[in-house]
Amino acid sequence: MTHVSVRRGLLYVSIAATAWGTGGAAGALLHQTGGLGPVAVSFWRFAAGAAVLLLARLLFGLGGPRHAGPLTTLRPARLTGPPTTVRRTRSTGPLAVLRRARLARRGSVFGRVLVTGVAMAVYQTAYFAAIAESGLAVATVVTIGATPVLVAAGGRLLLGERLSATGLGAVVIALTGLAMLTLGDGPAAFSAAGVGWALLSAAGYAGVTLLNRASTDEPYATATGGFVVGGLCLLPVALAQGLLPSGDPLASWAIVVYLGTVPTALAYGLFFTGLVAVRATTAAVISLVEPVGAAILGILLLGERLTPAAACGSALLLGAVALLALRERGQAAAPV
Structure with a gap:
């Protein structure tokens, strides 16, 4: 079990949301320089993210067990006595309990990983399909805006997370700011x-947020x-679109490395770790700062202009996030 304080959990989720804000720009650059389709970009994002986390685990032990729990302290007892006693000890003794617990935990982790990977592949692909049908603005508002509402409803029904008037007000303010930021240029x-x-x-x-909030091991x-699971789900479509980037290979693979490292491995690792301590609805609202980061990058790197409506929307978003963060820290054991 990973132990994270509320303060650190809020920091982790905030860093993750900020890192996600750079993913869109990196994906767009990879499309421009490498000629890759959106599903192929998502495949390389997942593949590179898995490779980075596996390398970090091998080099630094990232994600390995830090503390020995009660089950890990069990040792098989010396088995003595007649054969009937040995068989009974093997089926009911500490070693048998340890084996069953390990099998149950592995099954739980495997199921959660499988569902998480499939859901990640689904929401990545569905988001790109929404952009193709309605454009970036509507796709962003509906996708990112509906998420905290769905998380709040699911958190109440499945996790027992209550949302007070303050929390509900923060969600409404955040969604208003998101609409102003994304739709500020007109209909x-x-x-x-x-x-x-x-x-x-x-x-x-x-679903990914609620599932990993409920099980935080x-x-x-x-x-x-x-x-890994998400990449395997996307691989057939990515092969059909064209899997390998064209153009300047150095630039393309450098973007793949960044995309897999910062907005994928770092962001998702910190997000899942932050969910240990932060309520699902709070994490979902904090994730709304992703378009704010994307807008800042557009101004700094692409010469885009921030309209007054978009500036007000950004301020509302950040204010709502700050309100929920302060509430979460002040009442870590109470409902938001």
């Missing part, structure tokens, strides 16, 4: 199919396994 194209894909993407992301192992 956007609407498509029922696009909204449907965006809601599917939001449901997948909400081995977050880095979950992230690594999720990347």
